[in-house]
Amino acid sequence: MSSRRKKTKAAGPKQKVFIIKNAFLEEEATKRALADFILTAPKLSMGQQCESFERAFAAKQERKEAVLFNSGASANLAMLQALKNLGRLEPGAAVGFSALTWSTNIMPIIQMGFKPIAVDCDVNTLNVMSHNLEERLAHVHLDAFFATNVIGFTGDLHKIKKICDERNIIFIEDNCESLGTELPEGKAGNFGLASSVSFYVAHHMSTIEGGMVCTDDEEFSEMLRVVRANGWDRNLHSHQQEKWRKKHSVGSDFYAKFAFYDLGYNLRPTEITGFLGLSQLQFLDENIKTRQRTYLRAEEVMKKNDELIVPERGHLSVHSSFVIPVLCKTPTLRKKYIAKFNAAGVEIRPMIAGNMQKQPFHKKYVKETFHLPNTDFFHHNSFYCGNCPDYTEEEVATILACLEPER
Template structure:
């Protein structure tokens, strides 16, 4: 059971740890005492610049949540004039808000099955959908720290000429063949929800290298106005729409949202950046230790053996639902928190089925029916992982 603070009650080993430590809390209190400016301002710009340097992208905008970031990505494409059509391939294994903006904004989503190892897009099914639908967009989700098979996906992108959106919300910091997750897509989204690899309590980021997308993101985040645009871009709009800028200080050029965050959240984000690499490396080390312990069990795996896997939770695949229930009960008895992998197949959830029916997705069905999440927190040590692993292995033997 999880309360609203992100802390779980009754568990010694939790799926989400405490990402904000006592020292950071003291710094937040001190910041409050200095009568800070809370609204959207300079600290947000500093956080965005620091993020760009760390990630290796040209432009980023900080917003209220990862869900806001996902919605902004889809909306930018609608306004960009670059879509060849409104068909979009969406992943079966993801969070609901990876897919729901496509429904809300009038796209034509088609669901792709999941890779049985990475849990990303299944390459064979993806190419079949590309051939039959010729979509303008493909949305991929980097699932729980494990990157998709990116060499093949980027090759398909070049061949079929689609725009690639990348949901990196649960994989912040993973690196595949020297390339960070969040730099593969034309636009990429991140979540800073409590318990993720980096938290601002809640928040999100959209990153891109494209100036048109960036300028649209700036307007959409701030109610559709030009207030956050570079002066030269603002002037282009003033001339284009023949605006008397002296008489109308705020002009709304696009139908936008108030998705702005605050300096408080940015202050926390800047603090978290100081330890984000430590957190990522700890999660990756823990992931590899789990892999060794579960050498004879089906688990989520990266296709690059040298990848840095910023694993949010470790996923095991049980033989069937009964075995999963037995493992779940054994873990609960030892005060180890788990969750079934309900996001393993979004095509089994009512928000999808009552609109589009039940897709036949064999791999995603397996994840939905047998997948189980177990803890991977950066503060865990090898003894913790060995203990959790042994509980799982003994439950399976029985």
């Protein structure tokens, strides 16, 4: 008889339900296609794949122009720099932002020398609604408003646009978390002058890192391309290049390649970004539907739990769910639900990053702060877990069980 004992599997820690389960939609097929692409691509720096992805994405978003970047943060930075380069916003301009947002939504406002003005969100929709903007405008002048469409939801963007139009306020959207969401009045991301999207792995579609700005304004997209690549004109249409060269008396083709016209960075994507974007775009709609189905199941459970608040989405015609928010009525309840999710092995995180005014960078650079009771409410009472389209039924069931009230 063999002296070797039969190995028994030790009961290890429970498998985690991760916020980011995979890098890609259709992970296996995408990785294989990417490997083949890298082996055979004639060029890997920004080129044809990026241009094709820009055209495909602009068509999908129903915008005239799409400019691809190496991240959502870069897309935000480029929008603010382009506004400054074009003289549409002067140094010191007051720029409103959603207080419940991501750091690199506000940082470029500070970096450009504009004045950041926090706007509170609505307690039912998690987003800045027109009434929140009006409350701020009652006491503070704004030159621009940079709204964040938070975790798949949005505010009443058509009303916000109307307010901005009436008061000559430049309106731009950070749509990094709400790609695919629609209102009866239009797609999220299409209400402002321009909007950003993030293709970081945690988002609706991934190019590993990546971002896009969509706009109908050709002058703005032209400046975005200047800002994206060193301040030069190489990625502009020939009629645009001619204009810049003539204006600045750059006569020789030899020097034209190294003429730097306005302030820029290197925020360029690679052909890998372009290739992945084109490939992921094929799977986007189906995966948005899968996330919606999971969200609706979670919403049903949350509706029956009187310890939780269910976000309002009646003003949306398509809710492109990003994550599953857990909005607890009190901080004590949040403590209880955090413990429940932790015990079940479900990864969680704060609601984006809470009230941005509480962040060290904001305290260091922004002197004027505002009373933000609703953003504070979410700071203390909420968190979220993932809603990946490739969760197994077991993973979804684990999340749903955590949302059940304890009897």
